[in-house]
Structure formats: structure tokens, C-alpha cells
Amino acid sequence: MKWVLLLFLWLGQTVRAEVVKPDLGKHLQPTVFAATMVMIHDVVNPPAASRFYTYCLLGAHEIVAQHQTSVVSPTSFVRSLKTIHLETKEPYDYQIAALYCILETGRLILPSGYMLEDEEKKLLDQLTHEKYGEQIIRQSVILAQDVAKQIVAYAAADNYRNLSARTRYRPSKADGFWYPTPPGYIEAIEPHWRIIRPMLIDSCSQFKAKPPVAFSKDTTSAFYKLAYEVYQVGNTLTDEQRFIASYWDCNPFAINTSGHMSIGFKKISPGGHWMNITSIATTKARLSFDKAIMVQSLVAMALMDSFISCWDEKYRSSRIRPETVINRYINVRWQPLLQTPPFPEYTSGHSVISTAVAELLTYLLGDNFAFTDNTEVLFELPERQFKSFRQAASEAAISRLYGGIHYRDAIENGQSQGRSIGEFVVGRLKKAGVKSVQ
Structure with a gap:
């Protein structure tokens, strides 16, 4: 009986010792x-x-x-x-x-x-x-x-704080250069972002993308073929392609017009979408609070550096958007499925940042990490399932062609740029002792 009582007391103390805070x-x-x-x-x-x-x-x-x-x-x-x-x-x-x-x-x-x-x-x-x-x-x-x-x-x-002190960006009216697009004709967003101090990469120009295909009005040129592909794809979209484009739209401020009335719609940013994917993934992986904080922080840094690198290229090449080219030289009435963002075309921001983050998350959480993304439910779009981070990033990249806002070379070279950034970030973290959390 005494032994049973001692066992009961020991078990009781063990239970109390293992009572973990919420x-x-x-x-x-x-x-x-x-x-x-x-x-x-x-x-x-x-x-x-x-x-x-x-x-x-x-x-x-x-x-x-x-x-x-x-x-x-x-x-x-x-x-x-x-x-x-x-x-x-x-x-x-x-x-x-x-x-x-x-x-x-x-x-x-x-x-x-x-x-x-x-x-x-x-x-x-x-x-x-x-x-x-x-x-x-x-x-x-x-x-x-x-x-x-x-x-x-x-x-x-x-x-x-020094961004506002920079000379105001004046878009060139010369052929081949970016110019504000309808319906808002909004001024260029963050033309001097390259001066922002990076977190992990060495400099804004460390990962320069390949030069874009040179602008040309010649209907036999490589550039004209890129523009015509956007035009053709936009005219023959499947329901699935329309959905993919809308799913990855991530336009913080889209303007809808009706007659003389304009209505603005606020949405999550591309980085915000990937931050939420990271939350979904860390929850599914059942990471500890401590590891989840680290993963969220690392993804945010990768996003920041990817945008710095991408924006450096955008305002170096300052390339014209498909909507402007198609309206001028192919079909004056054509409109892209998505609203064209207010900054130069090359490289594709979605392609750069999504690919970079996917490389980082793949290192931290593993390849073939399947997850269900519910980020866009807030904006009345259904959940979407992905087999891996790289699959999600690839879809985010090609969505810009479906949306009519990027040429193929901006997407593919943007993916290469993002992959280089992601691999560099992973290498830097490895040297610092950051290991996979799975």
C-alpha cells in the first residue's frame, strides 16, 4: 500500500512537472x-x-x-x-x-x-x-x-528615409521604355529602391539578370514575338489559366473603372502571400514556436533582398510593359487580364521573389512539402493545393504571362535571378550554422 501511495505521489509530481504553459x-x-x-x-x-x-x-x-x-x-x-x-x-x-x-x-x-x-x-x-x-x-x-x-x-x-530626397523619376518617352499604364497611370513605384541596405546579399547588383531581349518594332524580331505571345495567350486563356493569374495577382491596389467612376480594391502584396504560406507551412510541420519564428524571419529577409535585387534591374532596363506595346503596335483595344503594375517590366518581381523564397523554404522544410494555401480566401478565392514550394513558385511566375503583364524572358530570367539569390542565401545561412528544421 505504501508503495502504491509513493507511486501515486511520484506520478502526480511527474504530471505537475510536465504541465506545459499554453x-x-x-x-x-x-x-x-x-x-x-x-x-x-x-x-x-x-x-x-x-x-x-x-x-x-x-x-x-x-x-x-x-x-x-x-x-x-x-x-x-x-x-x-x-x-x-x-x-x-x-x-x-x-x-x-x-x-x-x-x-x-x-x-x-x-x-x-x-x-x-x-x-x-x-x-x-x-x-x-x-x-x-x-x-x-x-x-x-x-x-x-x-x-x-x-x-x-x-x-x-x-x-x-533617403528615398524621398532622390530626384523624382521621369519616365522616358522613347521607344522601348516603361511608361505609366491605364487605368490609373500611376507614377513609378520605388524607382530608387536599390539604395536600400540588403540583409544577406552583398549588394543590389550582386545578382544581375541576363539583359532583356532588345526592343524592336520589327514583326520578325525576337522582341515582337515575345509581345505577340502575350497578346495571343491573353486572347486564348483557359479557365484554369484565368484562375491562376487571379490567384497570384497580389496587387496591393487595383483600380476598377466604370464610366467616370473609379473604385480601388486593396489586396495582399506578393511578399504578404509568401509570408502567409510560410505560416501555413510552419504550422503543418508542427515546428516549435522558436523554430517557426526563425523561419518566418528568414523568409522575410529573403523577400527583402529579392526585391532589392529585382528593383535594381527594373530601373536599370526600364523596359516597356506588354500592354503599352500591344496597344501601340498590335491592337489598340487590347487589355491584359490583370491590371499592369506601376513599374518597369523586367524582371518579373513574382518570378524573382517566389523562386528565391521557394529555394529557402525547400532547404528549411524539405522538397515535396505539400501544403494547402488559403491566403486568397480572404479575397474570395478558394484554397489551392501545391505539392512543393517550387511548384507554387513556378505557378506564381507563369501567372504573370497569363495575366498579360510580363514577357516570357522576364519570367524565365527572373526565375534564374531568384534561384541565384535563394541559393546564395541558403549558402550564407549554412555557413552561419542554420540547419534544416525538419
């Missing part, structure tokens, strides 16, 4: 998506969105890294990032601090960051409901606020 991993995707929703509200352009995601996650990544040796600190591979100090002698929960740091950094750097104050309060209310102590929560918030300030100070030196 899983904070369930809060990660909603926290990152809260920042996404603010960016949608603000109509943040694609390159800028990648920058905001990176800094929102950078502090959280560092907080986790300073508590878990299995997570490599970003100071080991991010250029010019010095040590982030976690200065507090009071006990705190580093995972709470990491979550709050995402929201607090977003609050400080996003144009409408104040909107995240409600998300911060909601998170704290949920943590209180989950029985976290008031003192632990308070100290975790204090730590997060301090780290967020350090991240914002680091971000302030990346040349973002």
Missing part, C-alpha cells in the same frame, strides 16, 4: 497577419512590405536566439547588425516578448502602426486568460518594447 505558437500566425492587415490598409507597395516584415520579425528572432541555442542569431549572418541587448534583471517570458516585439515594431514603423495597439491589447488579454502572471507579462512587454526601439534604430540607417 502553446504560444498558436499566436504567431495571427500576430504576423495583424501586421499584414495594416499593410493592406495602408496600401504598402511590395518592396516596402518586405522591408516591414523583415524588421517586425528581426527583433523577435533575436530574442528567441538569445534563449535557444538551436536558433542561430541573425547577428551571425545579417550584414551590419550589431548585438541586440536584452537588458532586464526581472524574470520574463521570452516567447511573450518575441510575440509582442513583432507588434510593437510594426506599431513603430508602419504608417498606420497605431492600429496594432488593439492587437497588442488583445494579445495581452489572451495571455492573461491563459494564466500567465501579470508580472511576467509586464516584464516581457518592457523587454519587447526596448528591443523594438533598437530594431527601429537599426532600420533607420538602411537609407529608407
Whole structure:
């Protein structure tokens, strides 16, 4: 009887010892998506969105890294990032601090960051409901606020503030060069983005794409054939191709016109779509909170560097969009399925950033990682299944031909550019000790 009693007491203590605090991993995707929703509200352009995601996650990544040796600190591979100090002698929960740091950094750097104050309060209310102590929560918030300030100070030196001081971009009216397109005829987006400090790559021009096919009005030329392919594909789209184009549209601000009335529709950015895919993948892989934070952070960095590289090429070649060419030389009434984005054509941004991120996710989570993407459900499109990250990236790339907004060489050379960036990023992370999380 005494033995049974001792066994019961031992089991009871074992159970108590294994009582784990509620899983904070369930809060990660909603926290990152809260920042996404603010960016949608603000109509943040694609390159800028990648920058905001990176800094929102950078502090959280560092907080986790300073508590878990299995997570490599970003100071080991991010250029010019010095040590982030976690200065507090009071006990705190580093995972709470990491979550709050995402929201607090977003609050400080996003144009409408104040909107995240409600998300911060909601998170704290949920943590209180989950029985976290008031003192632990308070100290975790204090730590997060301090780290967020350090991240914002680091971000302030990346040349973002200098963009507005640059000479205003004036599109050339010469043949072959980009010019604003209907219906909004919006000015060029981020023509000087190449000056932004990269996170992992050496420079904006480290991964120059192959030169684009030279512009020509000659109907027998290679360029004319590229333009005519866009025209033909646009005129013979299957239902599946139409759906693929719409699924990967990711236009932060599309304008629909009816007579004299124009209506703007806000959508998720290309980077936002891939950040949500990353959330879906880390959840399916059942990664720990710590590993999931790291993967989200690394994907954001890859996105940021990919946009820097791509935008460097866009404004170097400043190539004319298919819509302009087709209207001038083939069919004045032709319209692409998707609204043409307000920046030069070459290379395809979707092709570059999707391919780069797919290479990184394939390294971290494995090839043939099947997942169901529900990102576009918010925009009344159904879920879509993919067998791998590379398959999703390939579809995102070709969607731009179906949408009528890119020539084939911009897509294929963009994929090559993105693959080179992705492979470089993976190599750099390997050297720093970042391993596959599967």
C-alpha cells in the first residue's frame, strides 16, 4: 500500500512537472497577419512590405536566439547588425516578448502602426486568460518594447528615409521604355529602391539578370514575338489559366473603372502571400514556436533582398510593359487580364521573389512539402493545393504571362535571378550554422 501511495505521489509530481504553459505558437500566425492587415490598409507597395516584415520579425528572432541555442542569431549572418541587448534583471517570458516585439515594431514603423495597439491589447488579454502572471507579462512587454526601439534604430540607417530626397523619376518617352499604364497611370513605384541596405546579399547588383531581349518594332524580331505571345495567350486563356493569374495577382491596389467612376480594391502584396504560406507551412510541420519564428524571419529577409535585387534591374532596363506595346503596335483595344503594375517590366518581381523564397523554404522544410494555401480566401478565392514550394513558385511566375503583364524572358530570367539569390542565401545561412528544421 505504501508503495502504491509513493507511486501515486511520484506520478502526480511527474504530471505537475510536465504541465506545459499554453502553446504560444498558436499566436504567431495571427500576430504576423495583424501586421499584414495594416499593410493592406495602408496600401504598402511590395518592396516596402518586405522591408516591414523583415524588421517586425528581426527583433523577435533575436530574442528567441538569445534563449535557444538551436536558433542561430541573425547577428551571425545579417550584414551590419550589431548585438541586440536584452537588458532586464526581472524574470520574463521570452516567447511573450518575441510575440509582442513583432507588434510593437510594426506599431513603430508602419504608417498606420497605431492600429496594432488593439492587437497588442488583445494579445495581452489572451495571455492573461491563459494564466500567465501579470508580472511576467509586464516584464516581457518592457523587454519587447526596448528591443523594438533598437530594431527601429537599426532600420533607420538602411537609407529608407533617403528615398524621398532622390530626384523624382521621369519616365522616358522613347521607344522601348516603361511608361505609366491605364487605368490609373500611376507614377513609378520605388524607382530608387536599390539604395536600400540588403540583409544577406552583398549588394543590389550582386545578382544581375541576363539583359532583356532588345526592343524592336520589327514583326520578325525576337522582341515582337515575345509581345505577340502575350497578346495571343491573353486572347486564348483557359479557365484554369484565368484562375491562376487571379490567384497570384497580389496587387496591393487595383483600380476598377466604370464610366467616370473609379473604385480601388486593396489586396495582399506578393511578399504578404509568401509570408502567409510560410505560416501555413510552419504550422503543418508542427515546428516549435522558436523554430517557426526563425523561419518566418528568414523568409522575410529573403523577400527583402529579392526585391532589392529585382528593383535594381527594373530601373536599370526600364523596359516597356506588354500592354503599352500591344496597344501601340498590335491592337489598340487590347487589355491584359490583370491590371499592369506601376513599374518597369523586367524582371518579373513574382518570378524573382517566389523562386528565391521557394529555394529557402525547400532547404528549411524539405522538397515535396505539400501544403494547402488559403491566403486568397480572404479575397474570395478558394484554397489551392501545391505539392512543393517550387511548384507554387513556378505557378506564381507563369501567372504573370497569363495575366498579360510580363514577357516570357522576364519570367524565365527572373526565375534564374531568384534561384541565384535563394541559393546564395541558403549558402550564407549554412555557413552561419542554420540547419534544416525538419
